Amino acid sequence: MSDTPTSAPAGRIVVDGLPIPYETGDTVAVAIMRSGGHPKHGGTVCLGGDCPNCSAIVDGVPYVRTCQTAATPGLMVRRHPAVGNPSFPAVAQPDITRTPVTDHVSVSRASADIVVIGSGPSGVAAATSASADGHSVMVLDAHDGNEVVAIYGGPTVIVRRPEGMLHVHALRVVVATGAAEIHPVCPGNNLRGIVTARAAEQLHAAGINLGNAVSIGNAPVGVPCTPITGIIVRFEGSGSVSAVVTVGDDDVEVTTPCTTAIVGLGLAPRDMLSRMSGGLPVGLVGQAAEKFALPPCPTAGTVCPCSRVEVEDLEGVWARGFHELELVKRASLCGTGTCQGGVCGPHLRAFVAHHSGAEPEMFTARPATRQITLAEASADTYTDVFRRSPLHDEHLALGGQLDRFGGWWRPWNYGNHEVEYWAVREAVSLGDVSTLGKLVVSGPDAVELLERLYPTTVADIKPGRSRYVLLLNERGHLIDDGMICRETDSRFVLTFTSGGAANAEMWVRDWAETWGLQVHILDRTMSLAAINVTGPLAATLLQRVGLVDPPKFLQHRHDTVAGVPCHVMRLSFTGEASFELHHAADRSVELWRALMEAGRDLGIKPHGLQALFGLRLEKGHVIVGMDSELDSTPRRLDMDWAVKMDKPDFLGKTALVRTASLPDHRRLFGFTMEGRAPTEGSPIWSDGNVVGHVASSFTSPLLGHAVMLGWLKHTPFPERVQIDGREASVAQPPFYDPKGRRARA
Amino acid sequence: MLALDTLHGIRVVASPSALDAASWPDNTTVLRLAPDDVFVIGATIEHAAVIATADADAIIVAESGFVGCWLHNDALAEVATHIEWHIPTHRPAFAQGYVAGVPAKLWLTDDRALLLCASPYAHDLSERLKGSA
Ligand code: FES
Numbered sequence: 001m002s003d004t005p006t007s008a009p010a011g012r013i014v015v016d017g018l019p020i021p022y023e024t025g026d027t028v029a030v031a032i033m034r035s036g037g038h039p040k041h042g043g044t045v046c047l048g049g050d051c052p053n054c055s056a057i058v059d060g061v062p063y064v065r066t067c068q069t070a071a072t073p074g075l076m077v078r079r080h081p082a083v084g085n086p087s088f089p090a091v092a093q094p095d096i097t098r099t100p101v102t103d104h105v106s107v108s109r110a111s112a113d114i115v116v117i118g119s120g121p122s123g124v125a126a127a128t129s130a131s132a133d134g135h136s137v138m139v140l141d142a143h144d145g146n147e148v149v150a151i152y153g154g155p156t157v158i159v160r161r162p163e164g165m166l167h168v169h170a171l172r173v174v175v176a177t178g179a180a181e182i183h184p185v186c187p188g189n190n191l192r193g194i195v196t197a198r199a200a201e202q203l204h205a206a207g208i209n210l211g212n213a214v215s216i217g218n219a220p221v222g223v224p225c226t227p228i229t230g231i232i233v234r235f236e237g238s239g240s241v242s243a244v245v246t247v248g249d250d251d252v253e254v255t256t257p258c259t260t261a262i263v264g265l266g267l268a269p270r271d272m273l274s275r276m277s278g279g280l281p282v283g284l285v286g287q288a289a290e291k292f293a294l295p296p297c298p299t300a301g302t303v304c305p306c307s308r309v310e311v312e313d314l315e316g317v318w319a320r321g322f323h324e325l326e327l328v329k330r331a332s333l334c335g336t337g338t339c340q341g342g343v344c345g346p347h348l349r350a351f352v353a354h355h356s357g358a359e360p361e362m363f364t365a366r367p368a369t370r371q372i373t374l375a376e377a378s379a380d381t382y383t384d385v386f387r388r389s390p391l392h393d394e395h396l397a398l399g400g401q402l403d404r405f406g407g408w409w410r411p412w413n414y415g416n417h418e419v420e421y422w423a424v425r426e427a428v429s430l431g432d433v434s435t436l437g438k439l440v441v442s443g444p445d446a447v448e449l450l451e452r453l454y455p456t457t458v459a460d461i462k463p464g465r466s467r468y469v470l471l472l473n474e475r476g477h478l479i480d481d482g483m484i485c486r487e488t489d490s491r492f493v494l495t496f497t498s499g500g501a502a503n504a505e506m507w508v509r510d511w512a513e514t515w516g517l518q519v520h521i522l523d524r525t526m527s528l529a530a531i532n533v534t535g536p537l538a539a540t541l542l543q544r545v546g547l548v549d550p551p552k553f554l555q556h557r558h559d560t561v562a563g564v565p566c567h568v569m570r571l572s573f574t575g576e577a578s579f580e581l582h583h584a585a586d587r588s589v590e591l592w593r594a595l596m597e598a599g600r601d602l603g604i605k606p607h608g609l610q611a612l613f614g615l616r617l618e619k620g621h622v623i624v625g626m627d628s629e630l631d632s633t634p635r636r637l638d639m640d641w642a643v644k645m646d647k648p649d650f651l652g653k654t655a656l657v658r659t660a661s662l663p664d665h666r667r668l669f670g671f672t673m674e675g676r677a678p679t680e681g682s683p684i685w686s687d688g689n690v691v692g693h694v695a696s697s698f699t700s701p702l703l704g705h706a707v708m709l710g711w712l713k714h715t716p717f718p719e720r721v722q723i724d725g726r727e728a729s730v731a732q733p734p735f736y737d738p739k740g741r742r743a744r745a
Numbered sequence: 746m747l748a749l750d751t752l753h754g755i756r757v758v759a760s761p762s763a764l765d766a767a768s769w770p771d772n773t774t775v776l777r778l779a780p781d782d783v784f785v786i787g788a789t790i791e792h793a794a795v796i797a798t799a800d801a802d803a804i805i806v807a808e809s810g811f812v813g814c815w816l817h818n819d820a821l822a823e824v825a826t827h828i829e830w831h832i833p834t835h836r837p838a839f840a841q842g843y844v845a846g847v848p849a850k851l852w853l854t855d856d857r858a859l860l861l862c863a864s865p866y867a868h869d870l871s872e873r874l875k876g877s878a
Contacts, residue, residue: 390865520759
């Protein structure tokens, strides 16, 4: 193909380092073809945006359809390699996970009752009709700069525009994207010089001389060419097409020399947007909704130019027993490339139809229909939010090293976890436990609900008392733990772990509704802050700030501490006397500072999670999700004591009864070992075999050796094991204050 | 940056009929978070006395766990660019969903809107809406 120049070029683009001229209105692909080239080294050119045969790297972005890209002065185009994929762009920072994203893509949003995609005759008709019905209508067409690349739930229509992304919220979407032309599949279909009928019309209209052109099938309108009949057998040529070989009804092959082969082989609906919108109010109109005849079953040649799948590859996977369209696609990769079946889809269906005897539906499509950049895909998306307690800045001011735990920023330590540890064991310390789940349950059926939910008895908890509880699922597996605090006959406060709070809330609500129980539920997790005052001097500190008679162990009450109304709960996770002060989040800083000030001469220190995890480990207290596994039963955790099997019923009881008599090979044990604690997750060895792993470990400053919780998963359970190359002993927790005197003091 | 201030009021969880029947002082803002859950900005527990009578097990507590700010036209339009869901067009309207990836709520009146979120999200919401003030 070559140009017959009629005017001065409108400008130049740079292709593979060489400047080439373009005319006004040219796309990049047309400009390249005007200069006698091929936008991708070879393959049928459709100029309709449906195939991969014009994709190139444009201004550094690979996989750009150059037939849909206007030529502009100085545009830098690098063609994809003839074989293989374009390489990743070189970045100064070799660790691509840390390469900062510099391309900011903005997102704008709009809404309309009806979004019509495509402004051809059927799109215009649909839009006119919807407007007449009084709907607000938005018409989006790639040729107007609104390239729809995806439809998501809502439905939300994702549009790529030169100025950024547009997300359109619609009540209904009408896809009027027309039909794509079918590409030839036969030997030689990767040569240059093969164009579809519509592409030929475009090239001719652009003033490009197609040379000695022949047309097979539906001829292009107004394009000088020689029509030939028959079915294409192959294209011949070296690099470029030099002849088309066809066969007619007489089975005689006819070779027709040419420099351009124009193929009009029929149409296939451009329905990809609809095929990615299952269950959404998305409809097809016009040619996009039509059922076209499939092409003949391909017998040789490249079916899928994106993934370089040949017909013999399809035959291979069929022979191996993949006999459904989706399976053939997955096994051969045909249809998984950048055009998502735009070229290969009709041929793949024809192949399966021929071999199975039944015409299959086209496969589901996935967003996006076009290659979009990571910046476009991630435009205006955000990372997960990690919540901040009201004491966040206090922790920072005290040198807190904050990290993300259970959906919150929490202090890991304040510089030296051992100093914090000793403050808890010997004096008094504050811990920020604002992150704990806190649920109020109130109503005539509150007791009934909690009796059914928890494997412990609830009715006998007196107002002002609390109890430690496990939360089990129907399979008897531990999903969370916490406290039940009874306030009145019909009102309770439940606490949950920080990371499990959101699920626990849904769990409680869901069961209350399922059982039709009359309760009110209020989640106060984010409205209330909580400070844990813990240590042998905790009560002394609280007396100094106005809590004259702190509650006894497992008691709770509402009182005022340092002038701040608090729900004071006496419990213990650290092994020392502990008082959780639940209070309004906006009073938290005031309370924290008052406690820190009042405890100055008592040696008060804040403690972070690092110290807390060690303190509780010395007591053998389990952390759900850290020590427990997804299928941990109370028996496996050695926590049968927290389950009252003589209760009439509770969630998980049936499963526990059923499995109680079955042998079990998993158990959480305590371990002790000389020296420093091994890394959590370390394998546990016995007789040269791995028999479990360490779930939690801590080098106890008080005990002077390592304490651990870990899983043994082979019976008989050994009493001596090796961890980290050292001897370790199975030991029954608690490792510290086994009678719990300090917590009750 | 948006200045998100603590919103003081009461939170009431009660039977929907008790909440429907309640009346609140003129200077309060009533946000029906769920059929059985209301956050009344500017109200005190005494204002919920009628509900406590109608539903003895109603949960009525002082609430200071939300932060928010009032937005006028331009600021609301800017915030709307960070919203992926359909903003109601009728007024007044209450809507809940992600704003800039943060769980938030909007109370939309004729001439302004209250943007609010739980206080643990305040920092991120404010940071992500820099320039929307
Ligand atoms: S030539 Fe551009 S998509 Fe087919």
